[in-house]
Amino acid sequence: MIAPELSLVLxxxxxxxxxxxxxxxxxxxxxxxEWRVVGVATRHHGTVLNPAGVDVERAAALVEANQxxxxxxxxxxxxxxxDLLRQASSLLADDAAEGRLxxxxxxxxDIERGEPAITHVRAALEAQMHVVxxxxxxxxxxxxxxxxxxxxxxxxxxxxxxxxxxxxVFNLVRETMPAVRVEGFRGxxxxxxxxxxxxxxxxxxFDLAVREMQGRGIAEADPSLDIDGWDAAAKTAALVNxxxxxxxxxxxxxxxxxxxxxxxxxxxxxxxxxxxRLVASAGRRGAELIARVEPEMLAPGDPLxxxxxxxxxxxxxxxxxxxxxxxxxxxxxTQTAYAVLSDLSRIxxxxxDWTGR
Amino acid sequence: MIAPELSLVLxxxxxxxxxxxxxxxxxxxxxxxEWRVVGVATRHHGTVLNPAGVDVERAAALVEANQxxxxxxxxxxxxxxxDLLRQASSLLADDAAEGRLxxxxxxxxDIERGEPAITHVRAALEAQMHVVxxxxxxxxxxxxxxxxxxxxxxxxxxxxxxxxxxxxVFNLVRETMPAVRVEGFRGxxxxxxxxxxxxxxxxxxFDLAVREMQGRGIAEADPSLDIDGWDAAAKTAALVNxxxxxxxxxxxxxxxxxxxxxxxxxxxxxxxxxxxRLVASAGRRGAELIARVEPEMLAPGDPLxxxxxxxxxxxxxxxxxxxxxxxxxxxxxTQTAYAVLSDLSRIxxxxxDWTGR
Numbered sequence: 115m116i117a118p119e120l121s122l123v124l125x126x127x128x129x130x131x132x133x134x135x136x137x138x139x140x141x142x143x144x145x146x147x148e149w150r151v152v153g154v155a156t157r158h159h160g161t162v163l164n165p166a167g168v169d170v171e172r173a174a175a176l177v178e179a180n181q182x183x184x185x186x187x188x189x190x191x192x193x194x195x196x197d198l199l200r201q202a203s204s205l206l207a208d209d210a211a212e213g214r215l216x217x218x219x220x221x222x223x224d225i226e227r228g229e230p231a232i233t234h235v236r237a238a239l240e241a242q243m244h245v246v247x248x249x250x251x252x253x254x255x256x257x258x259x260x261x262x263x264x265x266x267x268x269x270x271x272x273x274x275x276x277x278x279x280x281x282x283v284f285n286l287v288r289e290t291m292p293a294v295r296v297e298g299f300r301g302x303x304x305x306x307x308x309x310x311x312x313x314x315x316x317x318x319x320f321d322l323a324v325r326e327m328q329g330r331g332i333a334e335a336d337p338s339l340d341i342d343g344w345d346a347a348a349k350t351a352a353l354v355n356x357x358x359x360x361x362x363x364x365x366x367x368x369x370x371x372x373x374x375x376x377x378x379x380x381x382x383x384x385x386x387x388x389x390x391r392l393v394a395s396a397g398r399r400g401a402e403l404i405a406r407v408e409p410e411m412l413a414p415g416d417p418l419x420x421x422x423x424x425x426x427x428x429x430x431x432x433x434x435x436x437x438x439x440x441x442x443x444x445x446x447x448t449q450t451a452y453a454v455l456s457d458l459s460r461i462x463x464x465x466x467d468w469t470g471r
Numbered sequence: 472m473i474a475p476e477l478s479l480v481l482x483x484x485x486x487x488x489x490x491x492x493x494x495x496x497x498x499x500x501x502x503x504x505e506w507r508v509v510g511v512a513t514r515h516h517g518t519v520l521n522p523a524g525v526d527v528e529r530a531a532a533l534v535e536a537n538q539x540x541x542x543x544x545x546x547x548x549x550x551x552x553x554d555l556l557r558q559a560s561s562l563l564a565d566d567a568a569e570g571r572l573x574x575x576x577x578x579x580x581d582i583e584r585g586e587p588a589i590t591h592v593r594a595a596l597e598a599q600m601h602v603v604x605x606x607x608x609x610x611x612x613x614x615x616x617x618x619x620x621x622x623x624x625x626x627x628x629x630x631x632x633x634x635x636x637x638x639x640v641f642n643l644v645r646e647t648m649p650a651v652r653v654e655g656f657r658g659x660x661x662x663x664x665x666x667x668x669x670x671x672x673x674x675x676x677f678d679l680a681v682r683e684m685q686g687r688g689i690a691e692a693d694p695s696l697d698i699d700g701w702d703a704a705a706k707t708a709a710l711v712n713x714x715x716x717x718x719x720x721x722x723x724x725x726x727x728x729x730x731x732x733x734x735x736x737x738x739x740x741x742x743x744x745x746x747x748r749l750v751a752s753a754g755r756r757g758a759e760l761i762a763r764v765e766p767e768m769l770a771p772g773d774p775l776x777x778x779x780x781x782x783x784x785x786x787x788x789x790x791x792x793x794x795x796x797x798x799x800x801x802x803x804x805t806q807t808a809y810a811v812l813s814d815l816s817r818i819x820x821x822x823x824d825w826t827g828r
């Protein structure tokens with residue numbers, strides 16, 4: 115069996131994108147695909163497009179030294195992420211036609227409309243590229259449209275990293291729970307909030323905890339997205355849309371963040387054997403889908419109550435398997451990058467199935 | 472896309488086998504395959520073989536009324552499970568050649584050698600049948616041999632139901648965690664023991680708890696297999712062999728059951744905020760694989776400590792995803808039967824990939 119060779123166009127090259135290319139190199143001997151990066155777009159550090167392959171270690175070093183990628187480009191020019199996608203699909207038309215051209219989208223989430231990620235995903239699919247994104251926006255705002263488009267062009271739209279990094283959530287249900295209906299869920303799915311609540315419980319300061327999460331590359335660039343519950347609301351919308359057939363956006367999620375939670379409240383809860391956690395949940399009330407994100411006072415024995423620091427967990431209520439939980443004990447950049455790796459591996463598997471056994 | 476039609480030979484038709492055929496009927500509209508049962512073998516209620524299809528509801532009713540299946544057979548005769556497999560593969564040679572003949576094995580575990588399940592699995596594979604089993608024996612005693620055989624004959628050997636019923640464990644790693652190395656695990660994976668420990672904590676009696684589990688069809692026919700830790704040891708061996716590349720049997724697992732656990736010990740533990748649980752674990756010490764099953768005193772915050780009654784959980788230590796847990800909040804016969812359904816669905820997917828898109 116010959117390993118498929120994937121050509122990657124990286125739209126976004128922040129913490130996750132850079133960790134991804136290094137991770138792919140570190141575990142090269144375990145991959146079921148070959149890969150090269152043919153293009154990289156950044157917001158503030160230029161772009162590079164090279165069908166022969168970009169030197170990704172050099173690209174990462176340039177960005178980390180606050181320099182431009184343009185110097186790596188044989189024909190440098192001003193380009194947006196969208197421009198890069200269009201030029202890449204044109205220069206690599208054969209790869210696109212063979213299903214080996216992949217857009218890896220990791221731009222920053224705009225919580226108003228899910229852009230520019232949605233535009234990137236749409237353009238990539240229209241250009242016959244597969245899409246892997248760690249961005250919550252596309253599944254949270256436009257899952258139905260993008261999944262239909264992917265079907266129509268016979269390409270995939272994968273986003274395992276949108277919730278709980280590389281710990282399988284979407285793949286868990288789609289790949290291992292056939293015929294199961296997801297009736298609802300409860301989870302702790304925003305790492306930064308959970309870390310802050312844990313820090314407050316220990317008597318540490320809110321601001322210090324935020325800076326710690328930013329230092330590890332986990333907090334959103336604008337930490338208010340975490341603190342105000344927007345990140346959890348976007349994940350909740352993605353889960354509702356993908357696993358429960360909803361058609362909601364993050365703005366349909368009833369949302370209360372953790373800004374109003376005080377250390378005294380947390381201590382009081384602990385004194386009564388309870389914990390306060392930012393809980394994301396969804397369920398059905400008749401035909402209506404109810405989704406919410408809010409700090410909840412959790413009783414002892416609640417499986418979400420003991421989640422501390424960077425732990426995440428999601429408990430799915432299902433008809434055939436009862437309640438099933440998936441738990442992430444720690445959250446790191448490697449795990450977010452791994453989400454992309456796992457989606458790329460599924461694309462590789464699909465290419466093998468196509469070309470026969 | 473035409474749904475593949477699977478012909479099922481059920482070797483074993485106890486609680487799980489009967490729940491399976493009813494479940495497949497209940498969720499028929501959600502399945503990606505058609506199915507019929509062409510043969511059933513039982514230990515005490517005869518056998519039936521009918522290539523035109525067995526009336527499974529009648530078969531289940533006969534067994535439940537303690538009557539023989541022979542009356543359903545066009546040509547009844549004395550047969551072992553092995554005889555049935557051989558006759559079925561001969562009568563349904565076309566189905567076998569097309570990869571649509573499936574042995575569903577659910578006989579009772581013999582902890583000495585893993586028989587007769589291993590013989591059934593081997594014979595079925597040699598006859599070009601796919602195999603789905605909920606039996607722990609084959610993966611616990613002979614995984615390497617049977618997996619190699621399955622590869623050689625281009626058929627599958629699936630056993631998702633061997634650990635944590637239909638909650639994905641083997642499929643979780645194989646389908647959703649590509650390139651990840653499992654370095655070890657800890658889990659509560661024997662439902663009967665956990666139910667007994669929870670009952671003792673509540674001041675109920677050991678024997679009553681055992682009878683409750685037998686009544687629900689969850690305890691092994693011989694409950695000493697649960698109580699003495701053999702069931703957990705067999706699951707541990709299966710996990711070590713499949714997920715960690717081991718070549719051990721349940722006899723290589725250091726094993727202490729719960730027979731020696733007293734109510735006073737449990738109450739004493741609770742008084743100190745701790746819990747006693749039967750923990751299955753494995754890890755590497757240099758080149759050596761260490762596997763054990765024993766009651767452990769768990770500190771508060773240990774994710775296994777809060778598991779009560781019929782809850783199970785398995786925490787995998789991995790290199791790329793850190794520690795990942797999968798949690799089953801309740802264990803029922805439906806969930807065990809679902810394990811077979813999920814494996815059948817994977818066979819169906821394989822048949823679709825074979826026949827093209």
